[in-house]
Amino acid sequence: MTPASPAPSTDDPDALRGAGARLRVRVAGIVQGVGFRPFIHRIAHELGLSGSVCNTFDGAEIEIEGPRARLQAFLDALRDRPPPIARIDRIEVQDMAPTGVSGFRIIESAAGGGQAALISPDVAVCDDCLRELRDPTDRRHRYPFINCTNCGPRFTIVQEVPYDRPKTTMARFAMCERCLTEYQDPADRRYHAQPDACPACGPRAQLISASGEVIAECDEAIERARKMLSSGAIVAVKGLGGFHLACDATNAAAVRALRERKPRRHKPLAVMCRDQEAAQAYCEVTERELRELTLPRRPILLLKRRASPEPGWPAVVEEVAKGHQDLGVMLPYTPVHELLLAPGAPACLVMTSGNRTGGPIEVTNDEAREMLGHIVEAFLVHDRDIWNRCDDSVGAVQGERLVLMRRSRGFVPLPVELPVEVQPTFAVGAMFSNAFAIASGRRVFLSQHIGDVENLEVLQFLEESQDKLHRWLGLKPELIVHDLHPDMLTTRFAAEIAGDARRVAVQHHHAHLASAMAAAGLTEEAQGLVLDGTGYGLDRTIWGGEILVGNAARVRRAGHLRALPLPGGDAATRRPIRIAIAYLHALAAGAESAKLDLWNRAAHDEIAVVRRMVDQRFNTPQTTSAGRLFDAVASLLGVCDEATYEGQAAIELEQFARAGNPGARLRMAVTPGLEVDPQPLLCGLVQGLVDGVSRPQLAYGFHAALAEALAEACARLLAAGAPRKVVLCGGVFQNRILVELATAALQRQGLEPVLPGLIPVSDGGIALGQVMVANAASEQLEQGALAGWEN
Structure with missing residues (x-):
């Protein structure tokens, strides 16, 4: 037996020369629950080859015997025309001694060690099943749980691996004779379809x-x-x-x-x-x-x-x-x-x-x-149980590519391929819009959408889900990664489960940048525009409008939005009108005598209290948050004074701006120290309202001014020797108007904007960045230490 090697290529006619042989073929990828074993059986039967195929802990294993030329044809078919929803990542081939066995069979799954096989995401009902569903003569006519090897539940019903019916929530449904006949017929579309069922024997x-x-x-x-x-x-x-x-x-x-x-x-x-x-x-x-x-x-x-x-x-x-x-x-x-x-x-x-x-x-x-x-x-x-809860994914097409805001059903549990090797790592993710990550080698598995980890129910969902995925992958983490904020439930959870593993803290915005870079396949240094609502900064203040330079291994804060008062701290996010009052009081004193509708929408007592809090700095932390700037502008323009869900003001401001145009000439200042100052912007918005400029036009002008100021700051960094690539990340860059304007502004400055697609730029993708930063950090980091900062 020779050592494992890549699959022989059809470009090498001498690779499989000889009269007859037996091969062991190991296949890694999405090969369980997607009709892969029936496909192998069918190809072997067509080519007159003998042997067997089974699911293994890490994929599928085939033993195949016959004439060399037919074995080559088999490998070509395996590589070039796998089942529709299969994905082959790696093929390893070993020579074996021929046994003379006849026939080809599918055998029971084999146990084993190592990293587990990929489980397919849930798949939408296919056209063949839809035709049967609508056919009055078909025995599954109008059967609401019809499926086959090409469609149906996968991830949500899997209890253990390898993926076989006894290890799914379909185990309790014994197949009737007709379904069992289909299941055992290599020519049938439901051959070894694990969720197969019909009205006589399946869920109701x-x-x-x-x-x-x-x-x-x-x-x-x-x-x-x-x-x-x-x-x-x-x-x-x-x-x-x-x-x-x-x-x-x-x-x-x-x-x-x-x-x-x-x-x-x-x-x-x-x-x-x-x-x-x-x-x-x-x-x-x-x-x-x-x-x-x-x-x-x-x-x-x-x-x-x-x-x-x-x-x-x-x-x-x-x-x-x-x-x-x-x-x-x-x-x-x-x-x-x-x-x-x-x-x-x-x-x-x-x-x-x-x-x-x-x-x-x-x-x-x-x-x-x-x-x-x-x-x-x-x-x-x-009565078919859901074993793994999984919300719908959410995305939008920008240009010609899909950009995900929430990565869940249909994508999970597919791994993300990494540009570098990492050690076994568990990254707990962010507190809001949580998705955790488990990584090893060149793969990271991002979880389904978990939600906001603010209560025990969601924390329990997180704990149960990571336990299942660790078990399926057969991994024991050597590294546990969490946010820098010490009081988050996610941080406490990481500390509780760390055990003997090293525990590393990663700053929120560094993780955002590293996530986006990994999604784009970047390892060299880049500039990063990291705009979001909140993140615990190195100075223990609230960050959220950051200009970073670096990569996963190290990063520095090169600039940021001007720090402004946040009366009441995080509670102010529920009342954008309070933020507008505070920002105007701090930056545009003349606005207090201007005839603004804002002053009629807020109670006089509330206005007085907010101004006093700002002046006395009472319960009023400073923040560089871009999200809070959107809140202030949204309220100033009468779009949103009170928020009932996260990001509401910013989302509604973007929608409002779509009715605008580039007519409003607004600007933000950029200081020599790369502090992006919204003072001229807010004064311009006040003047525009007094002059009767249309509010949608002012909303669009705000987006344009922010984009231009950020591009100017990045251009100055480029002139000082910073990289040309600029990564756009953080939840604010889910705003498609801002993405379009910032991309154009950066390109005019000779910069190269980078925006990931299938990994959310919001907190839902942050665990990927935590994995990258923690693994790039020095092995000498102490338990709980911060990774990756130059200053």
């Missing part, structure tokens, strides 16, 4: 009232749910990774009731459209966006909303996303969705996460009834 749907009474079962449950939705009811629908709260998006009373009961006063609601035609009726959809909508991963995609729908389509009511020019749209990705949205029912449903405010998405029938019973009229449930 039920419609249950809010009080727990069974209203209907099986197909009647779907039909009754459709009728309820059509009549204006709210129904909790159990999906792949958790519950959705659904209602008719064209029924204003239903949407208002959902908002009042959840409660969710202002945050935009996502919708699910029946099909491409419906999505195009409500939104202006580019070819690239249409392609993304229909891919098997099916994220929620932010699309430009039409001013009015195409003729013949009822309007999606304003209450779905009031004041927003975008609509978050997804297409059906399960058979249940397809049946609910079939003709005769509303063509567009609100589909928002089924959770209580601040908690993780509900996954069990009992907990859903307990937590959501006061919101809905009924629950459409089933």
